[in-house]
Amino acid sequence: MPGVLVIATAPEGTFSRSNLELVGGARALDRVLGAGVSAALLGGGGPLGAAIETLHQHGVPTVYCVDHPALGIGQADAFLVAAEAVARQAKPDLLLVGGDTVGREVAPRLAHRLGAALVTDCVELAVDAGAVVARRQVYGGRALAMHVVHRRPAVLSVKPRSLDAAEPAPVAGRVVDVTVAIDLAALPTRVREVQTEKAELGLEDAQTVVGGGRGLGGPDGFKILQELAQALGGAVGSSRPPADAGWVPISWQIGQTGKTVRPALYVAVGISGATQHVAGMAGSRTIVAINRDPEAPIFSVAHLGIVGDYREVVPALIAKVRELKGR
Amino acid sequence: MEIIVCLKQVVDPELPLREFVIDPATNRQVREGRPLVLSTYDEHALEVALQLKDRSGAKVTALTLAPRATIGDAVRLALAMGADEAVVVDDPRSPDLPGAVKARILAAAIRRIGRSDLVVCGCESADWVERVVAPLLAEELGAACVTFASRIESADGALVVRRQSEDGFHLIEARLPAVLSITSDETNRPRLPKVKDIIAAKRKPLQILPAADLATAAGETTADGVEVRSVAAPERTARCELLPGDPAEQAALLAQRLRELKLL
Amino acid sequence: MAVWLSDDHRMIGATVREFAARELLPIAADLDHTSRFPAEVIAKAAELGLLGLTVPEAYGGPGLDHVAYVVAHEELARASAGFQTIVTVNTSLVCEPILRWGTEEQKRRYLPDLVSGRRLGCYCLTEPAAGSDAMALRTTATLRDGIWFLSGTKIFVTNGAEADLCLVYARSEDAPGARGISAFLVEKSFSGVKVGKVEKKLGIKCSSTTELIFDGCRVPAENLLGGRGEGGRIALATLDGGRIGIAAQALGIARACLEEATAYAQQRQQFGQPIANFQAVRWGLADMATRLDAARLLTYRAAALRSAGRPCTQEAAMAKLFASETAMWAAHRAVQIFGGYGYTQEYPVERYFRDAKITEIYEGTSEIQRLVISRHLLAEA
Numbered sequence: 001m002p003g004v005l006v007i008a009t010a011p012e013g014t015f016s017r018s019n020l021e022l023v024g025g026a027r028a029l030d031r032v033l034g035a036g037v038s039a040a041l042l043g044g045g046g047p048l049g050a051a052i053e054t055l056h057q058h059g060v061p062t063v064y065c066v067d068h069p070a071l072g073i074g075q076a077d078a079f080l081v082a083a084e085a086v087a088r089q090a091k092p093d094l095l096l097v098g099g100d101t102v103g104r105e106v107a108p109r110l111a112h113r114l115g116a117a118l119v120t121d122c123v124e125l126a127v128d129a130g131a132v133v134a135r136r137q138v139y140g141g142r143a144l145a146m147h148v149v150h151r152r153p154a155v156l157s158v159k160p161r162s163l164d165a166a167e168p169a170p171v172a173g174r175v176v177d178v179t180v181a182i183d184l185a186a187l188p189t190r191v192r193e194v195q196t197e198k199a200e201l202g203l204e205d206a207q208t209v210v211g212g213g214r215g216l217g218g219p220d221g222f223k224i225l226q227e228l229a230q231a232l233g234g235a236v237g238s239s240r241p242p243a244d245a246g247w248v249p250i251s252w253q254i255g256q257t258g259k260t261v262r263p264a265l266y267v268a269v270g271i272s273g274a275t276q277h278v279a280g281m282a283g284s285r286t287i288v289a290i291n292r293d294p295e296a297p298i299f300s301v302a303h304l305g306i307v308g309d310y311r312e313v314v315p316a317l318i319a320k321v322r323e324l325k326g327r
Numbered sequence: 328m329e330i331i332v333c334l335k336q337v338v339d340p341e342l343p344l345r346e347f348v349i350d351p352a353t354n355r356q357v358r359e360g361r362p363l364v365l366s367t368y369d370e371h372a373l374e375v376a377l378q379l380k381d382r383s384g385a386k387v388t389a390l391t392l393a394p395r396a397t398i399g400d401a402v403r404l405a406l407a408m409g410a411d412e413a414v415v416v417d418d419p420r421s422p423d424l425p426g427a428v429k430a431r432i433l434a435a436a437i438r439r440i441g442r443s444d445l446v447v448c449g450c451e452s453a454d455w456v457e458r459v460v461a462p463l464l465a466e467e468l469g470a471a472c473v474t475f476a477s478r479i480e481s482a483d484g485a486l487v488v489r490r491q492s493e494d495g496f497h498l499i500e501a502r503l504p505a506v507l508s509i510t511s512d513e514t515n516r517p518r519l520p521k522v523k524d525i526i527a528a529k530r531k532p533l534q535i536l537p538a539a540d541l542a543t544a545a546g547e548t549t550a551d552g553v554e555v556r557s558v559a560a561p562e563r564t565a566r567c568e569l570l571p572g573d574p575a576e577q578a579a580l581l582a583q584r585l586r587e588l589k590l591l
Numbered sequence: 592m593a594v595w596l597s598d599d600h601r602m603i604g605a606t607v608r609e610f611a612a613r614e615l616l617p618i619a620a621d622l623d624h625t626s627r628f629p630a631e632v633i634a635k636a637a638e639l640g641l642l643g644l645t646v647p648e649a650y651g652g653p654g655l656d657h658v659a660y661v662v663a664h665e666e667l668a669r670a671s672a673g674f675q676t677i678v679t680v681n682t683s684l685v686c687e688p689i690l691r692w693g694t695e696e697q698k699r700r701y702l703p704d705l706v707s708g709r710r711l712g713c714y715c716l717t718e719p720a721a722g723s724d725a726m727a728l729r730t731t732a733t734l735r736d737g738i739w740f741l742s743g744t745k746i747f748v749t750n751g752a753e754a755d756l757c758l759v760y761a762r763s764e765d766a767p768g769a770r771g772i773s774a775f776l777v778e779k780s781f782s783g784v785k786v787g788k789v790e791k792k793l794g795i796k797c798s799s800t801t802e803l804i805f806d807g808c809r810v811p812a813e814n815l816l817g818g819r820g821e822g823g824r825i826a827l828a829t830l831d832g833g834r835i836g837i838a839a840q841a842l843g844i845a846r847a848c849l850e851e852a853t854a855y856a857q858q859r860q861q862f863g864q865p866i867a868n869f870q871a872v873r874w875g876l877a878d879m880a881t882r883l884d885a886a887r888l889l890t891y892r893a894a895a896l897r898s899a900g901r902p903c904t905q906e907a908a909m910a911k912l913f914a915s916e917t918a919m920w921a922a923h924r925a926v927q928i929f930g931g932y933g934y935t936q937e938y939p940v941e942r943y944f945r946d947a948k949i950t951e952i953y954e955g956t957s958e959i960q961r962l963v964i965s966r967h968l969l970a971e972a
Binding site: 404521571572 | 648653654663
C-alpha cells in the first residue's frame with residue numbers, strides 16, 4: 001500500500017524504542033501526506049505477538065510480518081532481503097529505517113536494490129509542498145543540511161533519538177504474513193558472535209549526562225567526572241578520543257559513531273566539540289561546556305560556558321552542587 | 328590479497344570555528360585556502376589495510392577521487408604510511424558530488440584497477456557524513472558488506488570482522504570479495520610514517536585516471552531526485568553565556584543557574 | 592614561514608608534531624618531575640628515523656637536509672626540551688663528525704647503530720678546568736703497541752649514563768691548545784671507562800648529564816677519528832652543527848611559551864575580562880611571536896648554508912645566540928603572564944623557564960658566541 005512504511009526490527013524477541021520513533025515520524029509525515037502508515041516487522045528467534053500489538057497500539061493498522069530465524073541480532077544481509085521482499089509487496093512511497101548499526105548498512109543497499117532515492121541519518125522530517133524535507137547533520141555537527149526529496153520511492157534512515165516516539169493511538173490492526181526465503185548459509189555475511197558491554201547507568205536514558213573528552217588528559221580525569229555525575233544524579237559518557245585511546249569503554253562513546261543522548265542536562269568537560277561528538281548530544285535541552293580553550297567549537301552549541309581548567313572548576317562545582325542539594 | 332583503500336581529502340575538521348564557512352552557491356564548506364587532510368576514518372581504514380599487509384603480505388592500493396589540482400600531502404601520506412601505489416581519479420566536480428555518485432565512479436575505477444579482494448573505506452567522511460559509499464560500493468561490485476568494522480580478526484579466504492554495535496560488538500564472517508567501512512578503535516590507530524618513507528613516497532607509482540575515461544554505470548543513483556537545498560548552522564535561540572570569575576566563582580554561578588533551570 | 596619550507600619539510604614537521612603529541616606531550620611533565628630517561632620513546636623515535644635525521648641512506652638514515660632537521664627538532668623540543676637534547680647530541684655531536692671525518696669502516700661500524708637506537712652517542716669535551724676554554728683540556732691519550740690509553744675526567748656529558756659510544760677529545764700530541772688534541776671513538780665496553788657523578792640539574796631533567804672517568808681506557812688505534820692532532824678542528828667544526836641543533840631546541844621552547852601564554856591569556860579573566868585584552872599582555876605576546884620568527888629565520892639560514900656545504904660558523908653562532916636568548920626571554924615573559932599560576936607546576940611554563948636557561952650555556956655560552964661573531968666581523972678568525 002502507498003504511504004509510509006516503517007521498517008521495524010525485532011531480532012530475537014527484542015523491540016527497541018527506536019521503532020516507535022520511526023512510527024512517530026511516519027505518522028507526522030502522514031498527517032500531511034495522508035496516504036497511510038504501515039510497518040514491516042522483521043524478526044525471528046522470539047515471539048513477535050507483543051511487538052505487533054505495540055505497533056497497533058501506536059497507530060499502525062497494517063503490519064507486514066516476516067518471522068524468520070535468520071533475522072537475528074546483527075544479521076544485516078538477512079534484514080536486507082526481508083526488507084526488500086516486504087517493500088516489493090507493499091510498494092510504499094516512503095520507507096523509514098532506523099539508523100542503528102544494522103539499519104545504517106541496510107538503508108543504502110535497500111534503496112539501491114529498489115531503485116529508490118535515499119537520505120541517511122535524518123534528524124528532522126517534514127513535508128513541504130508535497131515533497132519530503134529531511135535534515136541531517138554535516139561537518140561534524142556544525143551544520144544542518146536540508147534535503148528535499150522529489151522522487152518516489154524514497155528510503156529515509158533516521159538517527160536514533162532524534163524524532164519523538166509515537167504517542168499511543170490504538171487502531172484496529174491486521175497482520176500480513178510475508179514469507180521470505182532466506183538461506184543463512186548462502187548469505188555473504190553471517191554473525192558468528194554477539195558481545196555486549198553493559199553501559200554505565202543506561203547512558204541513553206539518563207536525564208543528566210556528564211561527557212569527558214581529550215582535554216581530560218587521561219583516564220584519571222574521568223574519576224572526577226564520575227563524582228560530578230553522581231552529585232548531579234546522572235551518567236558519564238565520552239567523546240571519541242577517550243574511547244579510541246582505551247581510557248573508557250567504547251559503550252561510553254557519544255557521537256555520530258556512538259550513542260545519541262538527549263538529556264535535560266549535558267555537561268561537556270574537556271570536549272572540544274570540533275568533531276562528530278556534537279552530533280550525538282546537540283539535542284540536549286541544556287548544554288554546559290567546561291574547556292580551557294575559548295575558541296573551542298563546543299561553546300557555539302553550549303548554553304552555559306566556563307572557560308577554565310576542569311581540574312579547578314569541577315571540584316568546586318561538585319562542592320556547590322552538594323551544598324545546594326543538601327538544603 | 329589485493330586491497331584497495333578509498334581515501335577522501337577533506338578540509339581539516341580541527342580548524343577553528345571561524346574558518347568554517349558555507350558557500351551558499353554550492354551549499355558546501357569553502358575549501359579555498361584551507362589545509363586538506365585525509366578524512367579521519369579513512370586513515371583508520373588505511374591502517375587496517377596496512378596491518379593486513381604486515382601480517383599476510385597483501386598489496387595495498389590507495390584510491391582517491393579528487394580534482395587533480397588538489398592532490399596534496401594526503402595521497403603522499405598514504406604512500407608514506409605504506410600503501411604500495413596510488414590511483415587518483417581526476418574529476419573536477421568531485422568534492423561536491425553526493426556519495427552515491429562517488430560510489431559509482433569508484434566502482435568503475437576499482438573494476439579498471441582489476442582484481443581486488445577487499446575494499447576498505449572510512450565509515451563516514453569527516454565532512455559530508457552520508458555513510459553510503461561502502462554499502463553502495465558493495466552493491467555496485469556485488470561484494471559482501473560489513474560497515475563500522477573496527478578490526479579484521481582473520482583472513483583466510485574469508486574474513487572474520489569485528490563490527491562495532493551500540494553496546495558492544497558483533498563478530499561477522501564475510502565472504503570475499505568484500506567491502507568494509509572502518510571505524511576507529513584502540514587497535515587501528517593510524518601509524519606515523521617513517522621519515523625516510525615520507526621522502527620515498529615521492530617515488531612510488533601514482534596513476535592519474537581521468538573520470539571521463541572510466542566506464543561508469545549508467546542509470547539513476549540513490550542521490551537522484553534528492554536536492555540539497557541549503558546547508559546552514561542550526562538556529563541557536565540562545566547564545567552561550569560565558570560565566571566570569573575565577574574557578575570558584577564560575578562554579579558557584581553555574582550551580583546557581585542550574586538551580587534556576589530546575590536541573591538540580 | 593611556509594615560503595621557506597618545501598613539501599618535504601612540511602610533511603616531516605607534521606609527522607614529528609604528531610609523534611610529539613602522541614608520545615611526548617602526555618609525559619613531558621612527568622619526565623621532568625622524575626628525571627626519567629624516556630627509553631621507550633627513544634626507541635619509537637628511532638623507528639621513525641628521528642635519531643639520525645641527517646645521516647645518509649647509505650648508513651641507514653633518512654638523509655635529510657639541515658632545514659628539515661631544524662623543523663623536526665623544533666617540534667620535539669616544543670613537547671620536551673630534555674628529549675630533544677638527547678637526540679640532538681646523538682645526531683649533531685656524534686653522527687655528524689663521524690660522517691665528516693670517519694673512515695668508511697668507522698661509518699659502517701657505528702652510524703647504522705646510532706640511527707637505529709642500538710647505540711646512543713655522547714660527546715666528551717668539557718673538563719673541570721676546561722669549559723669555555725675547551726682547548727685547554729688535559730685528558731691524555733698515549734699510544735703504546737698500537738693501542739691508545741686515555742686518562743682524565745670529562746664532565747657535563749649529555750647522555751653520559753645511557754650512551755654506548757663516546758666521542759672523546761684528549762691530548763695526544765706534545766703541543767698546547769687545539770693542535771695537541773685528537774678525537775677518539777670510545778665504546779663504553781672498552782676497559783677503563785666508567786660513569787661518575789650524575790648531575791641534578793635545573794632543567795632538561797630527562798636527559799642525563801654525567802661525569803665520565805677514563806682511567807687507562809684502552810682504545811684500539813682504528814678508533815682514532817680523523818688524524819692525530821686534528822681533534823681541535825673537529826671539535827670546533829662539530830659545534831657549528833651542534834649550535835644549529837640547540838637553536839632548534841630554543842625555537843621549540845620559545846614556541847611552547849608563546850602557545851601556552853596565548854591560550855592562557857584568552858582564558859584567564861581579571862577585572863571582568865580576559866587578560867588578553869590588556870595591552871601589556873598583548874605586547875608581550877606580539878614580541879614573543881616576532882622574536883621567535885626572527886630566531887627561526889636565523890636558524891633556517893644557518894641550516895641551509897650547512898646543507899649546501901658552505902661555511903656557517905658565524906651564522907650558526909648568531910642563530911644559537913639569538914634563539915637561546917629569545918627562549919629565555921620568552922619563558923620569562925610567559926611565567927609573568929601566568930602570574931602566580933606560572934610559578935607552580937600546574938602549568939608547564941615554569942619548566943620551560945628552567946629548560947630554556949641551558950640553551951644560553953651549553954655548546955658554547957652566549958659569551959663565546961659573541962666572541963665567534965665579533966672575530967668574524969673583525970676578520971680575526
